[in-house]
Amino acid sequence: AIGNAFAVLSNPEKRLRYDEFGSDQEHVSAGQARHYDYYTEFEADITPEEIFNVFFGGHFPTGNIHMFSNVARDAPYYPRRHRNERAWTREQEEEEIRPQNSYSAFIQLMPVFIIIIVSVITQLMATNPPYSLFYKASIGHVVSRETENLQVPYYVDKNFEKNYQGAELQELEKTVEKDYIDYIQTSCWKEKQQKSDLSNLAKLYRDERLKQKAESLKLEHCEKLSSLIGMHKGG
DSSP: OHHHHHHHHTSHHHHHHHHHHTTOOOOOOTTSOOOOOHHHHSEEOOOHHHHHIIIIISSOOSSOOOEEOSOOTTSOOOOOOOHHHHHHHHHHHHHHHHHHHHHHHHHHHHHHHHHHHHHHHHHHHOOOOSOBSSOBGGGTBOEEEEOTTTOOEEEEOTTHHHHOOTHHHHHHHHHHHHHHHHHHHHHHHHHHHHHHHHHHHHHHHTOHHHHHHHHHOOOHHHHHHHHHHHHHHHO
């Protein structure tokens, strides 16, 4: 009702008609012309909240006021959704979508979580090797030993002798010797490669100093490998 009154009173022409005809229902009789109810003829698309803002908020409605004429009495009325209602509906839709987005993100990250969990479990279940070719205090390999066959040095922890004796100790020392020979072979190859590179550089730049350095470079691991091979053949 407030919106309709504002629509009529805010328009001088419609206000004049309203003053002339009033808000009575249309009168239809024989020999008389049909009069329209100008009050309901000009309805404004304005909400009570916007009218309240006009008088108490210090500003006019942001939207334009539309005047409608020749509106049928029985025509359905579709109330305009207020901006607060639209915002509430949008927030409700976002709240409905947010759980779906969270679930999709969780599904996408599931393989990463599985990899992390498996990695942690593997590390917890992994045990330290029973020996090491080098001194490693971090894992307790501080006790020095030598293999019985090739006298290869290796390091074990303090409880090694309790766990490895007899045939088990012999099998373990065979593994130690194999690992040691592999290490010596790799180191020998690196030494030969380094000496060859120095010799090539000395020839390329005709540098006598590099040539002397290449010639004086000792192949210590290669010598150890030759010694192990001789011991193995002699045994």
